[in-house]
Amino acid sequence: MMSDSQVYRRKVTVKAEQGLHIRPCTAVAQLSMKFQSRVRLRKDNNPPVDGKSILDLMSLAAGPQVELDLEVDGPDAAEAIEHLAALFESDFVTHPSPAAMP
Amino acid sequence: MLIKRGIPVSPGVAIGPALVMGAESFRIPQRFVSIDAVDTEIARFRAAVESTCQEIEVNETLAKERLGAEHAMIFTAHLMMVRDPKILAEIETLIREKSFSPEFAVSRVLRQYAKRFQNLGNQYFAERAADFYDLEKRLLKQLLGEKREELSHLTEPVVLLAHNLTPSETASLSKQFVLGFATEVGGHTSHTAILAGALELPAVVGVGNFLSDLSGGETLIIDGSHGTVIIDPDEETLAKYHDSEERYRSTNKRLESLRLLASETRDGVRITLMGNIEFPEEAESAKHRGAEGVGLYRTEFLYLQSQREPTEEDHFRAYREVLKAFPTQPVVIRTLDLGADKMPGQLQAEYADGINPALSVRSIRLSLTHLELFKTQLRAILRAAVHGDLRIMFPLVTTLLEFRQARMILGDVMEDLDEQGVPFNRDVPVGMMVEVPAAAILAEEFAREVDFFSIGTNDLIQYTLAVDRGDPAVANLYRAGDPSILRLIRNVITAAAKYHIPVSVCGQMSSDPMFVPLLVGMGLRQISVTPHAIPELKEIIRNLTLTKAERIASRSESMDVARDVESYLRGELKKICPESMD
Secondary structure, three states, X not given: OOOOXXXXXXXXEOOOOOOOOHHHHHHHHHHHHOOOOEEEEEEOOOOOEEOOOHHHHHHOOOOOOOEEEXXXXXXXXXXXXXXXXXXXXXXXXXXXXXXXXX | OEEEEOEXXXXXXXXXXXXXXXXXXXXXXXXXXXXXXXXXXXXXXXXXXXXXHHHHHHHHHHHHHHHOHHHXXXXXXXXXXXHOHHHHHHHHHHHHHHOEOHHHHHHHHHHHXXXXXXXXXXXXXHHOHHHHHHHHHHHHHHHOOOOOHHHHOOOOOEEEEEOOOOHHHHXXXXXXXXXXXXXXXXXXXXXXXXXXXXXXXXXEEOOOOOHHHOOOOOEEEEEOOOOEEEEOOOHHHHHHHHHHHHHHHHHHHHHHOOOOOOOEOOOOOEOEEEEEXXXXXXXXXXXXXXXXXXXXXXXHHHHHOOOOOOOHHHHHHHHHHHHHHOOOXXXXXEOOOOEHHHOOOHHHHHHOOOOOHHXXXXXXXXXXXXXXXXXXXXXXXXXXXXXXXXXXXXXXXXXXXHHHHHHHHHHHHHHHHHHHOOOOOOOOOEEEEEOOHHHHHOHHHHHOOOOOEEEOHXXXXXXXXXXXXXXXXXXXXXXXXXHHHHXXXXXXXXXXXXXXXXXXXXOHHHHOOOHHHHHHHOOOOEEEEOHHHHHHHXXXXXXXXXXXXXXXXXXXXXXXXXXXXXHHHHHHHHHHOOOOOO
């Protein structure tokens, strides 16, 4: 059996001027849903939230320049974390550039 | 005391406590459901989520096309919120474990989210609360089937006030508890106004903004004869209106007694008075008021009643019911007369693009481009026609080719019925509405081919005078007495006489008493009006002589402005019927 239990972690920063508002949340949730892996985001020491739930993301209430812990685990986690990190980097342009592919 | 003016659309006086209907307020009818209904309720909830998603998707596509992807994003977000597994699970848990009704559960969960965001302390997130309220409304609308619950839960008589009432809301008003109504928007000939007349509810529309001055419960007077709405009347005014309420009732009784008398002039000319109806249930009351048939049976409600297209059986049942009230008299069925913008479902999306609906795909044009829809209705009419004197009338016919095409399709339908061995009446008369100036001008050419004419003055006036009948800003320019209108009507009557085909008038113009002597004088022998106007018109006809009517017509036709025509006609009416109500 191939081990896919590895958890990928990355720190991401919210660059959007308005913080992680409805549009970035939509983009993050949309992208997360494309992967099978579980996607979680955590602000400070709060409990992590589900990256596929727009409501969870919104309830992070992450303002501009806030740093979040991104955590992905599952069969396509390696790919997913690159795409998601790129999305944060790109200031939430909905289609991350293919250059971000590992 | 505060007096507001609007457009009087249905006569009479209503006095009672005000009920203000919020534009978007919903009342949750039931908080809990029985345990064994849980599965059904969850299914109902899921169906509502599905339709809500579809509705949002339509908005999303529209926004994308019109405003660009950036603006469509909000709908994408709404979609994801509705489909969010967390929300769905929370709502379903409340239904399953606590027996909450789906309405109650939806409202509870979404309001909790809204509150949570309001409390986040950040201005931007606080504003997001509105998105949750919006979703709550959308879901409730689906669950409640777009009904505004207040209306079906009235327990005492009220005077109803609303920004707007849709025709179906108006149609569902209970006469037991709604004394009358007033709306901020709307015009003379809007469907809501027509329905108010049919239901005999005193009504004033197009009052302008006034709801914000009210909280509900105030005493209100609606004078549907003069178009006044009086808020918190003083003693004196109240007494005066109680009086006129009484007077209105006794006049109605007097008119009622005319029911069995013939509709003919003093010198013995018969004028056939028929009823315009919208619902099969109105047929009985039309008959009771003395209608000698149905001159215009609008079939739009079959299409507007539910979200799906009516089946052949739906049509058939409705037509049969009307024929029960009028087994031997003529019943003229007007085929679908809706704009594509008002059609339920698929069609609406196809055409909902903001072009001028009055000049776009509507009525016969819609029927000719959606043959299945059209044929379904024609089949039902032909089949029902076995049971009485049904006639078919095509609306909005503009060119002869259109009429021929419609008639050809009718022929196809007959062939199909023949092949299938379904009984039907192949001799159904086929007529047309004359309501487009082009058709009125070419009346002679049309008269050679059609079996009868019915002049639809509402649209004829709208198209001739270039006035949108629902727009309060130009409502005062909408004049039935305009010489151009009289000229067109004259042309149609002359053409019909030349080719010996019947002609009637079925627009609202003919239910206005002052136009009756004029129309009779111009040669009209058939009038179809909203049923409650029949007794009053009969009284006028019985006081009239043909000589007098002809004199009135020729005098009116020599005038060159609507104002002169109308004030002359008003004066003449007073002389003919001094006791006629103002």
